[in-house]
Amino acid sequence: MATISIRDVRKSYGKTEVIHGVSLDVADGEFIVIVGPSGCGKSTLLRMVAGLERITAGTMEIGGRVVNDLEPRERDIAMVFQNYALYPHMSVFDNMAYGLKIAGKTKDEIRQRVDQAAAMLQLEPYLDRKPRALSGGQRQRVAMGRALVRNPAVFLFDEPLSNLDAKLRVQMRLEIKQMQRSVGTTALYVTHDQVEAMTLADRLVVMNAGIAEQIDTPMAVYERPATRFVAGFIGSPAMNILKGSVSGSDFVLEGGGKLALDTKPAETGRPLLFGVRPEHLQIATAKEATLNLSVTAVETLGADTLAHGTLSGANGAGGELIARLPGSAKVAPGDTLPLTVQENMTHLFDAETGKRV
């Protein structure tokens, strides 16, 4: 168990910098999820914590010890890989025991620790099997068991659920969370799946293009996205973003049309982005409606109905919008939907920097 402190860490391959200075403090026992699109540097960051990639600049501390130049084995970490990386010629038991064997533990202690981890992960019947005789979910458990028996300071997960089918992924997600809770070990978890990110994390790190755009609790990231990128990345369907500027207490859309704002921003006239999540739009009566949606397509998901359309009055310029309505809503393409925005559920971003206003 340990804290992790990452201070302005950078990574360059030759002259190309891929991580542009990330800082992060992880408390003891915390579960941190690093999420972002492919190529954003999230895996590289994790591998730098593991010691599999060298750190170009900045400092990395695990448990108060600077580990910049330490080999992975000296860092007291355990890692779970996306493709499990089990040793194919070793039995499940040997796979889990390998690290302990190298660490020079006694046979009795190895046996006891492996048995304990196997019991926790329900792997007892499979200890003598080779990895190829296991299903994907079982292999994933062995990979977790291998991390667990080491009793490390930090768990590192590199997209561990990507190779599993959807149902198993949901189940393993819960198991990982429970396992981490019960042993109380600090964990860093990399994923591109925002559902995994939201459900697992104590705190989220949303990364984009080598920068940590926002580090906060999942709900805070959802409710108050720090940048336009975070707003678009977290939440499904993505947040509606409309171009325009503030005039008085209204937001004037680029193509015409007005939206009332809850709070009046200090400055007016500057180009801004107006964001509202599809689930924060409600059907209203024609009188109350603050915006009217000309529906162009409808997706019925059962519990919800998604209405795609353009804002009438926006003259079709950048006024595309999605509204998430209750499953019972009767909507058809061609309809005009009167909508209101839920109170305090609007976001404004700077059009140039993407920062929250």
Place this chain on the structure above:
Amino acid sequence: MVEKQGFGTILMHAVLIIGIAIVCFPIYLTFVGSTLTHFEIIRPPMPLVPGPHFIDNYSEALTAGITAPVGRMLLNSFVMAMGIAIGKIAISILSAYAIVYFRFPFRMFAFWAIFMTLMLPVEVRIVPTYEVVASLGMLNSYTGLILPLIASATATFLFRQFFMTVPDELVEAARVDGAGPLRFFKDILLPLSVTNIAALFVILFIYGWNQFLWPLLITTKPEMNTIVMGLKQMMPTADDYGNWPVTMAAATLAVLPPVAVVIFMQRLFVKGLVETEK
């Protein structure tokens, strides 16, 4: 696969049987010859069924032979073939390991240098190699027979190709588990390479066993002769009429070790193929 019926099946089997007969008949004839007397062989027609002199001929071949006892030559060949096969595998697996997993200066140069040696088989470099071996006083020794032949670009390449298919995550998992380079090699890479080693061993053992020119050059004492060059010497030349039954017995004996290696290693090879999964 296309399922043939009736005439097709008969034709296929006929072709296969003829093929096998063409390959096997000379070997059978050699065996028959090794059980007859010299005069039975040279007087046409030569009998096609084994005669009663099996034990006489084979014991003469093994203990006395013509130039040197065949037993001794078989041992020499066996030592040389084993030495070459094991030496080649040991050296090439280590050099492939270095080339694939380590970043060091002149890595690519080393790689290309090994690659270039493919163009230099024994026959091309035989004079300078002889000079070196002779200066080192290794003529008529096992070291002299084995050492110059154990560098192998082909085996290095095979291992390199195989190592490149081993997932990087496996290397990383081992690093995180605390395995150093030697430990990783011993615990992970070597067990995974067993199939490749078995396959290479078969090929290299036969390569070593069949060496003719090199042993012919550097062994001058009959007791250091290998079986392949020994056989050549047992063949009657010019006005000598030779001893055909003993020569045939020696030829039969010379075939057995490579056959044994193929049969024994093939099992391991197939087993490895079925079991290994990456």
